[in-house]
Amino acid sequence: xxxxxxxxxxxxxxxxxxxxxxxxxxxxxxxxxxxxxxxxxxxxxxxxxxxxxxxxxxxxxxxxxxxxxxxxxxxxxxxxxxxxxxxxxxxxxxxxxxxxxxxxxxxxxxxxxxxxxxxxxxxxxxxxxxxxxxxxxxxxxxxxxxxxxxxxxxxxxxxxxxxxxxxxxxxxxxxxxxxxxxxxxxxxxxxxxxxxxxxxxxxxxxxxxxxxxxxxxxxxxxxxxxxxxxxxxxxxxxxxxxxxxxxxxxxxxxxx
Amino acid sequence: xxxxxxxxxxxxxxxxxxxxxxxxxxxxxxxxxxxxxxxxxxxxxxxxxxxxxxxxxxxxxxxxxxxxxxxxxxxxxxxxxxxxxxxxxxxxxxxxxxxxxxxxxxxxxxxxxxxxxxxxxxxxxxxxxxxxxxxxxxxxxxxxxxxxxxxxxxxxxxxxxxxxxxxxxxxxxxxxxxxxxxxxxxxxxxxxxxxxxxxxxxxxxxxxxxxxxxxxxxxxxxxxxxxxxxxxxxxxxxxxxxxxxxxxxxxxxxxxxxxxxxxxxx
Numbered sequence: 463x464x465x466x467x468x469x470x471x472x473x474x475x476x477x478x479x480x481x482x483x484x485x486x487x488x489x490x491x492x493x494x495x496x497x498x499x500x501x502x503x504x505x506x507x508x509x510x511x512x513x514x515x516x517x518x519x520x521x522x523x524x525x526x527x528x529x530x531x532x533x534x535x536x537x538x539x540x541x542x543x544x545x546x547x548x549x550x551x552x553x554x555x556x557x558x559x560x561x562x563x564x565x566x567x568x569x570x571x572x573x574x575x576x577x578x579x580x581x582x583x584x585x586x587x588x589x590x591x592x593x594x595x596x597x598x599x600x601x602x603x604x605x606x607x608x609x610x611x612x613x614x615x616x617x618x619x620x621x622x623x624x625x626x627x628x629x630x631x632x633x634x635x636x637x638x639x640x641x642x643x644x645x646x647x648x649x650x651x652x653x654x655x656x657x658x659x660x661x662x663x664x665x666x667x668x669x670x671x672x673x674x675x676x677x678x679x680x681x682x683x684x685x686x687x688x689x690x691x692x693x694x695x696x697x698x699x700x701x702x703x704x705x706x707x708x709x710x711x712x713x714x715x716x717x718x
Numbered sequence: 719x720x721x722x723x724x725x726x727x728x729x730x731x732x733x734x735x736x737x738x739x740x741x742x743x744x745x746x747x748x749x750x751x752x753x754x755x756x757x758x759x760x761x762x763x764x765x766x767x768x769x770x771x772x773x774x775x776x777x778x779x780x781x782x783x784x785x786x787x788x789x790x791x792x793x794x795x796x797x798x799x800x801x802x803x804x805x806x807x808x809x810x811x812x813x814x815x816x817x818x819x820x821x822x823x824x825x826x827x828x829x830x831x832x833x834x835x836x837x838x839x840x841x842x843x844x845x846x847x848x849x850x851x852x853x854x855x856x857x858x859x860x861x862x863x864x865x866x867x868x869x870x871x872x873x874x875x876x877x878x879x880x881x882x883x884x885x886x887x888x889x890x891x892x893x894x895x896x897x898x899x900x901x902x903x904x905x906x907x908x909x910x911x912x913x914x915x916x917x918x919x920x921x922x923x924x925x926x927x928x929x930x931x932x933x934x935x936x937x938x939x940x941x942x943x944x945x946x947x948x949x950x951x952x953x954x955x956x957x958x959x960x961x962x963x964x965x966x967x968x969x970x971x972x973x974x975x976x977x978x979x980x981x982x983x984x
Binding site: 518540542544559560561563564567569571572574602604624 | 752870871873874877878880881882883884885886887927928931932933934936937
């Protein structure tokens, strides 16, 4: 695929991460460019979430370097450009006192000044995000009363409210039924194509890989990068990655 | 009949202090409860007691000393929580009993085991001085201003600390700020509610308000209303039945909590 900009959004070089002497990630190097749609797959415990946490500055690598928009992560300040939807988004505290609108508004918080209310621009951004994710009709509902699929859309609306250039989603389909999953991937594809939002999403479920994906990273301690996943990803690759028989993939099952 | 109590100056002072404290405790309490820090209010109240003990024995203003010691204790808790892999409830439990032990030793050695200490344990409307009202007003205004200024950030952090961090919010700084503000509020409250009972005024109004399952702003407002009502009713009962104000306030707030539970039962 053509890469539109020379400076990648994420530039990861020789990244290592170990905990108490045990290697979680070894020698990972990868780049993610503006406008890309990247899926990161790999078995549970393979280090996918760890990698994402390091990209977001939540964990520090044991060694190696991470640059965001060409800047070292500790010098990076423009976090509003990055929208993050964590894995546990589907497991929110059902008692938390928040309406859907309260949650989406959180997406604007880091842009607001002290003692200042939301400007018209902020309100518009919140509304636009709710429209894009089709949650406007839920805006006064308590977040604890939503279904898994609705909750997922609200979490993404919150991330979109800051007008991010990149969306990072960790296991976005945990607790979401199959029909919602399909609509969900259609929506992600649309955001990528129509809004030019770079999409990076993690899944351990090979069966859900969407048609829109540009590149695929497989992470199981080490990284393998497939630049053209539909053609190059073979059953052998999958068997090696997951350590299981590859025919399971065709059945859309995951028994690891 | 009701207004008779306002003829006494000490009751006027107690009501001003009580209303300020109810406001501060309930608003800060919302963040504390949502962050699962409820036990922290208990621990800080016991730490504040060390300050009271030092103040009583050494002859300094106990309220000022309570504020200082509670802030130091809050910082120690936050430092331990973020820098070591310790369970946060275990840290709170250790500091709670440790502070109480130190406070008791100080008052025992200093010979200050008397009614004055009793009023700091259980609260006393008789003991609120004009100086206390001034101290509570000054510190309370600063604490309230900080809470309002950072309310959106604190709410976001309470909801999801990591996502807040990745969206560029200074989570570490704001967590320290919150515990500092809470430490100040707790230290100020022990005059009226008492150090053994302030935790209840901080936590219960919010837990009761959460039963109504409404959005954030409405939860804060319900919590504020419950706290104000409980303090006013509790102090009135304290006046007419000569009971420690902390105890009557806490019983009022627990009654409202039970009503809220029953009314909202699914």
